[in-house]
Amino acid sequence: xxxxIRHLSKRFGTVEAVSDVSxxxxxxxxxxxxxxxxxxxxxxxxxIAGLETPSTGDILIDSVRVNDLPAQRRNIGFVFQHYAxxxxxxxxxxxxxxxxIKKWRRAEMAQRVSDLLRLMGLEALxxxxxxxxxxxxxxxxxxxxxxxxxxSVLLLDExxxxxxxxxxxxxREWLIRLHDDLNVTSLFVTHDQEEAMExxxxxxxxxxxxxxxxxxxxxxxxEPATEFVARFIGSMNILEAKVTNGxxxxxxxxxxxxxxxxxxxxxxxxxxxxxxVSEDPARFRQQARLRHVYFLGVAxxxxxxxxxxxxxxxxxxxxxxxxxxFEVGQPVSxxxxxxxxxxxxxxxxxxxxxxxxxxxxPFTP
Amino acid sequence: MRKLLIAIVWLYFGILLIGPLAYLCxxxxxxxxxxxxxxxxxxxAVHGFxxxxxxxxxxxxxxxxxxxxxxxxxxxxxxxxxxxxxxxxDLPFAVxxxxxxxxxxxxxxxxxxxxxxxxxxDIKVLFAMPxxxxxxxxxxxxxxVRELTPVxxxxxxxxxxxxxxxxxxEWQVFLKVTLPAVRWGLVYGATLTIARAIGEFGAxxxxxxxxxxxxxxxTLHIYQSYVDFNYVGAYAVAMVLIVVSFAILTVLEVARVRxxxxxx
Numbered sequence: 210x211x212x213x214i215r216h217l218s219k220r221f222g223t224v225e226a227v228s229d230v231s232x233x234x235x236x237x238x239x240x241x242x243x244x245x246x247x248x249x250x251x252x253x254x255x256x257i258a259g260l261e262t263p264s265t266g267d268i269l270i271d272s273v274r275v276n277d278l279p280a281q282r283r284n285i286g287f288v289f290q291h292y293a294x295x296x297x298x299x300x301x302x303x304x305x306x307x308x309x310i311k312k313w314r315r316a317e318m319a320q321r322v323s324d325l326l327r328l329m330g331l332e333a334l335x336x337x338x339x340x341x342x343x344x345x346x347x348x349x350x351x352x353x354x355x356x357x358x359x360x361s362v363l364l365l366d367e368x369x370x371x372x373x374x375x376x377x378x379x380x381r382e383w384l385i386r387l388h389d390d391l392n393v394t395s396l397f398v399t400h401d402q403e404e405a406m407e408x409x410x411x412x413x414x415x416x417x418x419x420x421x422x423x424x425x426x427x428x429x430x431x432e433p434a435t436e437f438v439a440r441f442i443g444s445m446n447i448l449e450a451k452v453t454n455g456x457x458x459x460x461x462x463x464x465x466x467x468x469x470x471x472x473x474x475x476x477x478x479x480x481x482x483x484x485x486v487s488e489d490p491a492r493f494r495q496q497a498r499l500r501h502v503y504f505l506g507v508a509x510x511x512x513x514x515x516x517x518x519x520x521x522x523x524x525x526x527x528x529x530x531x532x533x534x535f536e537v538g539q540p541v542s543x544x545x546x547x548x549x550x551x552x553x554x555x556x557x558x559x560x561x562x563x564x565x566x567x568x569x570x571p572f573t574p
Numbered sequence: 575m576r577k578l579l580i581a582i583v584w585l586y587f588g589i590l591l592i593g594p595l596a597y598l599c600x601x602x603x604x605x606x607x608x609x610x611x612x613x614x615x616x617x618x619a620v621h622g623f624x625x626x627x628x629x630x631x632x633x634x635x636x637x638x639x640x641x642x643x644x645x646x647x648x649x650x651x652x653x654x655x656x657x658x659x660x661x662x663x664d665l666p667f668a669v670x671x672x673x674x675x676x677x678x679x680x681x682x683x684x685x686x687x688x689x690x691x692x693x694x695x696d697i698k699v700l701f702a703m704p705x706x707x708x709x710x711x712x713x714x715x716x717x718x719v720r721e722l723t724p725v726x727x728x729x730x731x732x733x734x735x736x737x738x739x740x741x742x743x744e745w746q747v748f749l750k751v752t753l754p755a756v757r758w759g760l761v762y763g764a765t766l767t768i769a770r771a772i773g774e775f776g777a778x779x780x781x782x783x784x785x786x787x788x789x790x791x792x793t794l795h796i797y798q799s800y801v802d803f804n805y806v807g808a809y810a811v812a813m814v815l816i817v818v819s820f821a822i823l824t825v826l827e828v829a830r831v832r833x834x835x836x837x838x
Contacts, residue, residue, distance in 0.1 A: 260735050280738040287739040293732035297754040306750075307740035351736075358740060 210271040210361040210394055211236050212257060217266030219252050226252045228418045230266075234362075234396060239388045241405035242398045244415030245441070250398045253415075254364050257396070258287045270361060286355030286393075290367040292347045294339040300326070300350050301335040307358035325353040328387075344372040345380055352384075356391070365397035369404065381408050402442050406430065414438050436551050439478050446484065446521050447551065448477045457550075460517025461495060464548055476551040481524035483547040486511055488533045493542035497521070499535055513541060598816065602809035613810035621787050622795035622811065629703070629778075629791065630771040633710045637767050641718025642760070646752075648719070649726035660723075663716050674712045675780025678705055701783035706791070709777035714767045721763035725756045725833070758833035765826045769819055 212234040219227040227249040234240050242250040255261040257268055259280030268275050275283055295303050304325055308318045326332045329349040339347055348368060355363060368384070369377040385408055388395055399405050405412050406426040414421040414429060414437070422434040433439035440447065450457035455467040457475050464477050487493055500520070501512040509530045511523040523543070525533075535541075602610055613619060648660055666674065682689045682699045692699050699705050729752075737751045753760075775793040782789035790798065792811055799807035 258739055260738070280735070281741045281743055283739075284741075285739055287736060289732045289736055291732060293730075293736045295733060295737075295751060295754075297757075306737065306742075310737075310741040310746060354736070354740070 211269075212362060212394065212396070213267075213269040213272075214253070214257070215267040215269070217253065217256065217268070218264045219249070219256060219261060220264045226418050227256070227263075230415075230418075230420045232413055232420060232423055234394055237392045237394055239385070239395045239397075239408065239410045241409030241412045242396060242415060243402060243405040243412050243442075244400065244421075246400055247417075248415040249418040250413075250415045251366055254287075254366055254396060254398050257362070258285050258364055259283045260287075284358070284361050286358070286360035286363040288348075288351045288355050288363070288365040288368055290370050292339070292351040292371075294347055294350055294354070296339050299336050299338055300331060300342070303339070303350055304353045304357050306354060311358055321357060325357055328390075329353045343376075345376040348372060348380060349383075352387070356393070360393070363393050363395040365395065367398055367400070369401075370399075377404075384408060406442075414441065416441070434552060436476065436553065439551050444481050444522060444524075445478045446481065448519065450475055450477055460515060460519055462515070462517075462519075462545065464550075466550055469550070476553070477548050478551045479545055479548040481510065481522040484513075484521055484523035484543060484545055486513060486523045486525070486533075486541050486543045488535055488539065488541055490540055490542045493544040495543050495545075497541055497543050499537055499539050499541050502535060502537060511535070513543060515543075595816070598809055598812060601805065602813040604809075605806050609806055610810045610813075613804075613807040614814055616807070618787060618790065618798075619792075619795055619807070619811050622790055622792040623814070625706075625790065626772055626792040629706055629710050630768055632707050633714055633771045634764060634767055636707075636711060637714055637718045638760070638764060641715070641763065642722060644719045645722035645726055649723050650731070663719050666713050666716050671709075671713050671774065671776035672780055675709050675777035678709055678712070678777075678781050700781060701785065701789060703789075705781035706778050706789065709781045710771050710774050713774055713777055714770045717766040717770065718760070718763035721759045721766070722756055725759035726752075729755050758829050761829040762826060762833055765822050765829060769822045769826075772815060772818060 214233070215231050217227055217230045218225065230249075230253060242253060244250045252261060256263050259275070259278060263276065270283065270285075295306065298306065301322055304322045305318055308321060313321070323332065323335075326335055329352065331346065331349055331353065334342065334346060334350075339350070342350065348371075352363075352365075352368075365384075369380050372380065381404060384397075397408070399408075409426060411423060411425055412429050413423045416435075416437045422429055422438045424432075424434075429438060430442055433442060439445055448459045448462075450459045450464070452466055452469045452471050452473045452475060454471065455465065455469075457464040457466045457469075457477055459477065466475060469475060485493065486497075486499075490496065495515065497513040497515040499511060500514050503510040503512070505524075508527065509525045511525060513521050513523060515521065521543070614623075644659075644663075648656065648663075679700060680686070682692065682705060684690070684693060689699070697704070699708075733751050733755060734747050737747045742750065773793060774791075775797065778791055779794060779797070782791070782794065784790055784794050784798065786798070792815060796808045796811050796815075799805075799811065
């Protein structure tokens with residue numbers, strides 16, 4: 210079902226945890242709420258579930274305002290960060306809990322629970338107690354329990370925050386498959402940008418209680434609407450510069466920004482893979498020194514210090530890296546192939562433009 | 575060195591606990607089993623046991639209800655004066671039971687408003703059951719609250735919240751989620767309450783008037799027998815109370831193990 214949030218704000222004492230947030234979740238969508246801790250994303254989730262009351266604003270589920278509906282009548286499935294399983298009940302009875310409350314018939318209840326346990330790959334564990342399960346199994350029990358009463362919406366608070374990295378990866382893929390199978394409208398909260406990218410149909414980025422951007426993972430990554438999003442999602446080199454004669458200058462680097470007036474302070478941003486580095490000093494015009502090489506598994510991250518003392522991060526895939534014979538400390542040449550001017554803080558999207566190559570002169574080989 | 579330390583501990587336990595206990599058992603049986611039986615089946619003794627049991631049951635029920643409510647409020651609600659209330663819970667531990675009893679005597683005395691009110695209704699509070707229950711409540715009040723509050727705090731709200739999202743109303747949340755989760759803590763608090771209620775002497779002595787066959791509890795009976803040089807009587811009743819305490823201690827130990835094992 211569709212969820213709509215309108216001008217939602219929540220104050221705890223003097224702290225404004227959520228301020229004037231509006232967005233909609235479409236039927237069947239898997240939406241990620243992404244932000245650092247304390248950004249208000251969990252509060253939004255809890256308000257939708259009815260576990261917190263908003264200070265102002267409306268929550269609509271299927272076009273019906275549910276502000277005054279208590280949590281137990283919203284028909285929402287909620288998966289808590291630390292599972293919150295009932296320790297005194299077996300896996301079976303944990304999953305059956307919501308059905309018992311809703312007075313399902315015994316036979317139908319048993320059928321529904323065993324169907325869900327099979328779907329979750331938990332059928333062999335039906336008689337176990339939560340403390341006899343692994344983290345990943347507990348999480349799946351929690352999801353099965355939330356899904357059992359056929360909720361109209363599934364909310365997940367940091368669903369994979371408490372399991373180790375390998376299990377987390379399995380659970381992510383499993384959640385995507387589950388969502389494809391069941392197609393229940395789902396929102397999940399995470400502080401892990403990779404997780405948000407991988408799992409979500411769309412991402413909402415939160416910072417300090419504000420909604421910073423909403424869009425597909427590719428949109429948010431390629432076209433960050435605010436400086437915060439640019440800094441938070443993925444890795445980015447960000448340089449401060451003042452525009453003079455239509456160019457933003459940082460040391461010997463020059464970025465053509467003719468659409469900005471002279472004297473304007475701008476932030477130039479570029480992803481590490483737009484920084485090309487060569488061990489051949491003649492390959493590119495700009496000169497630097499290789500400070501560090503980090504092995505990332507699928508790629509390498511290079512940290513170079515330009516002759517002007519600016520530190521830049523570059524990313525290279527394995528093949529590229531192997532062709533160059535790098536040694537830490539050696540002089541290198543580099544070029545920046547694409548850049549963008551970041552939108553300024555407090556003016557979301559004000560200076561948004563697609564990444565463009567600084568084709569005119571200084572950076573091309 | 576190690577052996578010396580162990581010996582010291584044994585000696586300490588011996589002097590403080592084991593010795594007196596063994597001596598009590600011997601003295602209770604000194605005139606034979608028949609005399610022991612005779613002492614604990616005397617009308618005064620039976621009445622004392624009965625009265626102690628009645629007070630204990632009433633106090634236990636009241637403590638379970640109000641102790642649980644208090645613990646829930648202190649653990650779950652944020653409100654003005656919460657810290658003050660938390661601090662006050664320990665007050666009965668700090669105040670001598672005799673003083674507690676004395677406060678009740680002053681509060682319900684015939685010249686006070688409360689005393690006159692109940693006097694007009696012809697309800698006897700002092701030197702009767704109500705004051706004895708109140709005095710015992712005063713000294714046992716902290717046990718359930720102090721056991722339950724930290725258990726509820728560590729338990730957190732997530733389990734209760736997930737029950738609510740699954741459709742449970744407040745009452746169902748309490749019965750099906752909160753209560754089962756804290757049950758061993760509750761048992762622990764209850765056993766402490768029972769043990770203390772059975773053994774209470776000072777507060778009850780002051781408010782009861784120690785009237786034979788009327789307001790004389792088991793501990794008061796022991797005291798009375800002792801004062802009247804009926805040593806076998808005193809020892810016999812004391813021994814019964816000790817056996818009961820031992821049984822309670824066993825339950826307590828089981829509860830403690832379960833409470834820590836079940837919640838991890």
